[in-house]
Amino acid sequence: MTETGGKARRRGPLLVLPAAAYLLVFFVAPLALVLVISFVERGRAGGVRTPLAATLQYYARLVDPLYVGIFLKSARIALVVTLACVLFGYPLAVFISRSPQRLRSPLLMLVMIPFWTNFLVRTYAMKQLLGAEGGINGVLLGLGLIHTPLSLIFNEFSVVLGLVYGYFPFAVLPMYASIEKFDLTLIEAASDLGADLRRAFLRVMLPLTLPGVLAAVVLVFVPVVGAFITPDIMGGGKVEMIGTLINRQFGVARNWPFGSAMSLTLMVMVVAGVLYYFRSSEEKDRPL
Amino acid sequence: MSVLRGASPGSGRLGMRIGRATLMLNAILLFAFLYVPIIILIVFSFNDTRTVARLTGLSLEWYVKLSHNRELLTAARNSLTIGASSTAASTILGTLTALGMDRFRFRFRTAFDAVLYLPIVIPEIVMGISLLLFFNLAFFPVINSISGARLTLGLPTILLAHIAFNIPFVYVIVRARLVGFDRTLEEAARDLGANEWRTFWRVTFPLLLPGILGGALIAFTLSLDDYLVTVFTAGTASPTLPLYIYSLVRRGVTPEINALSTVLLLASMGLVVLSLAAQRRE
Numbered sequence: 001m002t003e004t005g006g007k008a009r010r011r012g013p014l015l016v017l018p019a020a021a022y023l024l025v026f027f028v029a030p031l032a033l034v035l036v037i038s039f040v041e042r043g044r045a046g047g048v049r050t051p052l053a054a055t056l057q058y059y060a061r062l063v064d065p066l067y068v069g070i071f072l073k074s075a076r077i078a079l080v081v082t083l084a085c086v087l088f089g090y091p092l093a094v095f096i097s098r099s100p101q102r103l104r105s106p107l108l109m110l111v112m113i114p115f116w117t118n119f120l121v122r123t124y125a126m127k128q129l130l131g132a133e134g135g136i137n138g139v140l141l142g143l144g145l146i147h148t149p150l151s152l153i154f155n156e157f158s159v160v161l162g163l164v165y166g167y168f169p170f171a172v173l174p175m176y177a178s179i180e181k182f183d184l185t186l187i188e189a190a191s192d193l194g195a196d197l198r199r200a201f202l203r204v205m206l207p208l209t210l211p212g213v214l215a216a217v218v219l220v221f222v223p224v225v226g227a228f229i230t231p232d233i234m235g236g237g238k239v240e241m242i243g244t245l246i247n248r249q250f251g252v253a254r255n256w257p258f259g260s261a262m263s264l265t266l267m268v269m270v271v272a273g274v275l276y277y278f279r280s281s282e283e284k285d286r287p288l
Numbered sequence: 289m290s291v292l293r294g295a296s297p298g299s300g301r302l303g304m305r306i307g308r309a310t311l312m313l314n315a316i317l318l319f320a321f322l323y324v325p326i327i328i329l330i331v332f333s334f335n336d337t338r339t340v341a342r343l344t345g346l347s348l349e350w351y352v353k354l355s356h357n358r359e360l361l362t363a364a365r366n367s368l369t370i371g372a373s374s375t376a377a378s379t380i381l382g383t384l385t386a387l388g389m390d391r392f393r394f395r396f397r398t399a400f401d402a403v404l405y406l407p408i409v410i411p412e413i414v415m416g417i418s419l420l421l422f423f424n425l426a427f428f429p430v431i432n433s434i435s436g437a438r439l440t441l442g443l444p445t446i447l448l449a450h451i452a453f454n455i456p457f458v459y460v461i462v463r464a465r466l467v468g469f470d471r472t473l474e475e476a477a478r479d480l481g482a483n484e485w486r487t488f489w490r491v492t493f494p495l496l497l498p499g500i501l502g503g504a505l506i507a508f509t510l511s512l513d514d515y516l517v518t519v520f521t522a523g524t525a526s527p528t529l530p531l532y533i534y535s536l537v538r539r540g541v542t543p544e545i546n547a548l549s550t551v552l553l554l555a556s557m558g559l560v561v562l563s564l565a566a567q568r569r570e
Contacts, residue, residue: 011388012388012389012391012392012393012394012397013388013392013395015385015387015388015392016384016385016388016389016394016400018384018385019381019382019384019385019404019455019459020385020400020403022381022451022452022455023403023404023452023455026419026422026448026449026451027403027406027407027415027418027452028403029422029426030415030418030419030422031410031414031418033418033421033422033425033426034414034417034418034421037421037425047424047425048425088314088318091310091311091314091315092314092315092318094311095311095312095315096315098311107315109560109564110319110323111322112560113556113557113560114322114326116509116556116557116560116563117326117552117553117556118512118530118533118549118552118553118556119513119515120513120515120530120533120534120537121329121533121549121552121553122325122326123537124329124533124537124541124545124549125325125326125328125329125549127537127541128325128328128329128332128541128546129324129328131340131541133339133340133541134340134541135325135328135340138340138342142342165321165322165325168318168321168322169322197304197307222409222411223412225411226411226412226413226414228412228516229515229516233538243411243413246413246414246417247413250417250520256421259417260417260421263411263413263414263418264414266411266414267410267411267414270409270410270411271406271409271410274409
């Protein structure tokens with residue numbers, strides 16, 4: 001379907017050129033700059049030292065157990081959040097796809113509304129619920145079950161809960177897309193052939209809906225591992241993740257090169273993970 | 289063997305029933321998890337005292353306060369201006385790119401395709417700090433040496449950043465729409481004597497419109513919601529809505545934020561309805 005010939009060959013680039021030029025200046029060049037800055041010494045009062053002085057010290061500092069620990073903790077939190085989103089989201093997607101036709105749209109809309117709602121507003125809603133004078137403490141105090149407010153917020157648990165709350169819709173939507181296409185009579189066929197439900201699920205349904213699950217994993221894990229807003233608001237400065245650490249280098253610590261080295265490391269990890277995902281999903285799409 | 293055969297359908301049915309009940313329970317609990325915080329948020333926006341622990345009475349005073357809050361109104365206006373302009377620019381650029389990438393083969397095409405997906409997958413904070421470095425260490429010095437103008441971070445730099453992260457989203461959505469595009473319709477138009485320009489506006493554009501609108505809607509929502517990229521490109525200029533809300537949320541919990549959140553919630557529900565209406569056209 002591709003047009004050939006001199007005229008068409010010129011027109012393709014012409015249509016693409018404006019966006020290409022724009023992204024070259026405002027996306028590629030900035031990333032290249034992060035790379036450069038991560039290898040030069042910082043200035044006395046922040047910024048970078050002029051004239052530029054090359055150094056590897058910021059990458060060397062990254063292997064300090066303190067920073068390795070924060071990277072590992074972010075990965076662990078992202079893993080827990082992703083697992084929770086998939087483990088609860090998959091059955092929800094199954095439930096919606098098996099509901100009567102007329103209920104399906106409204107149920108799906110109930111998942112979509114949080115998805116379209118301002119992320120800050122939703123994080124704030126969760127903060128309010130868990131806070132010292134918030135909903136849960138209010139109810140417990142009112143019932144006389146406790147006499148001093150429980151400290152439910154500003155710990156790792158509240159960060160995980162906030163992240164699950166924030167990214168849950170991102171997990172349900174792609175899994176729903178896969179599950180809706182799945183033909184349930186295949187389960188019946190499997191059980192007619194003697195497989196119990198568990199086996200039919202693991203051997204038939206799960207493999208066939210795996211693309212949706214993998215998409216959900218990527219859509220949740222990637223933003224969560226570099227999250228800043230939720231750990232900042234729900235962690236109250238007590239839960240350090242990569243995002244808050246990077247933010248600090250560009251705020252109070254004023255160490256742009258160190259922050260750049262961290263950002264680049266985070267980016268390489270995330271992009272490598274996504275590439276791996278695309279590779280493996282391409283292999284699965286190949287005809288046997 | 290015969291005993292087993294007799295037993296298995298029965299236990300299967302029981303298993304199904306338990307499975308169905310579990311699915312239902314899971315769904316109810318999850319919808320509660322998603323909506324209870326939001327409902328509490330809305331309820332307390334009508335409280336008549338500053339507390340968010342107990343409902344002491346109903347009033348609209350927080351909404352009245354909102355409507356007199358100058359800072360908030362400026363922030364909202366900034367957000368809408370940036371949202372509308374970045375949506376317009378990125379929708380045009382993203383749509384042209386989708387057409388060019390879908391229909392033509394040229395050098396660097398594969399490389400550019402990768403660049404187009406990158407802004408979607410890289411962590412937002414990385415994009416934010418890269419633009420902060422770029423504006424301060426490269427863009428402003430270059431402009432300064434060319435024209436002598438001394439620029440600082442502000443609304444224009446926020447706009448430039450928002451266009452950059454919106455282009456890929458519009459591109460992906462319009463490109464998806466082009467996948468199922470029946471090009472014989474264009475050929476038919478041309479056979480009937482329409483020139484290329486006319487064919488585009490009378491055939492191609494109307495067929496692509498749901499995709500373009502969907503892309504524009506995503507771009508507008510992303511721009512309106514963005515905090516991270518904005519905070520690194522805003523400098524000390526007057527804030528956008530998310531920056532303003534963030535500063536309030538960090539300070540604490542007040543019914544005024546609840547009222548503001550309720551207004552935003554209603555606005556996003558409006559957007560959901562719009563997007564569903566757009567999908568129905570497809």
